[in-house]
Amino acid sequence: DAGLKERIPLIGGGTFTDEHVLRTMGDEVLGVVTALHYSAALQTPANKKFAGAYEAKYKQVPSYYSEGMYVAGMALKAALEATGGDIENVDKFVNALRKVDLSDAPRGPIRFDDFGNPIENVYVRKVEKVNDRLQNTVIHTFPNVSQFGPYKADDYLKNPVYSRDFPPCRHC
Numbered sequence: 233d234a235g236l237k238e239r240i241p242l243i244g245g246g247t248f249t250d251e252h253v254l255r256t257m258g259d260e261v262l263g264v265v266t267a268l269h270y271s272a273a274l275q276t277p278a279n280k281k282f283a284g285a286y287e288a289k290y291k292q293v294p295s296y297y298s299e300g301m302y303v304a305g306m307a308l309k310a311a312l313e314a315t316g317g318d319i320e321n322v323d324k325f326v327n328a329l330r331k332v333d334l335s336d337a338p339r340g341p342i343r344f345d346d347f348g349n350p351i352e353n354v355y356v357r358k359v360e361k362v363n364d365r366l367q368n369t370v371i372h373t374f375p376n377v378s379q380f381g382p383y384k385a386d387d388y389l390k391n392p393v394y395s396r397d398f399p400p401c402r403h404c
Contacts, residue, residue: 250297
């Protein structure tokens with residue numbers, strides 16, 4: 233309404249145009265750029281299979297949330313297989329879960345760092361209309377992004393904990 237779309241690019245967090253809300257939006261969202269570790273429009277064999285099966289069953293495009301639960305199930309299955317189903321031995325199961333390395337997840341490869349956080353691709357997406365339907369088209373991929381971004385974990389962890397005083401504000 234303010235006319236900003238014609239003057240500046242509109243950028244948002246990943247869930248701003250996630251598929252669960254994208255289906256309720258109109259052409260006003262065309263061109264919006266977001267970043268997230270999933271897009272239903274990813275053109276990988278694993279995602280085509282997942283998204284196709286999901287849409288056939290639920291009559292809608294899968295969202296980040298749908299894919300996230302599916303990948304959680306994949307990780308749990310891999311850990312269960314690695315432990316021979318021994319979920320009662322919690323330490324053994326958690327260690328197996330931390331070692332999960334999925335090369336065929338719908339979002340692309342995912343594994344966990346030494347702290348249990350994911351290392352996965354992050355996709356820059358742009359809302360486009362394809363075959364009369366809005367989608368988050370991937371326009372750039374940052375591969376294997378960890379919680380530490382471009383930094384090595386040891387170097388990153390030498391810094392103070394993020395707070396109102398760190399990093400220092402250069403323009404305050």
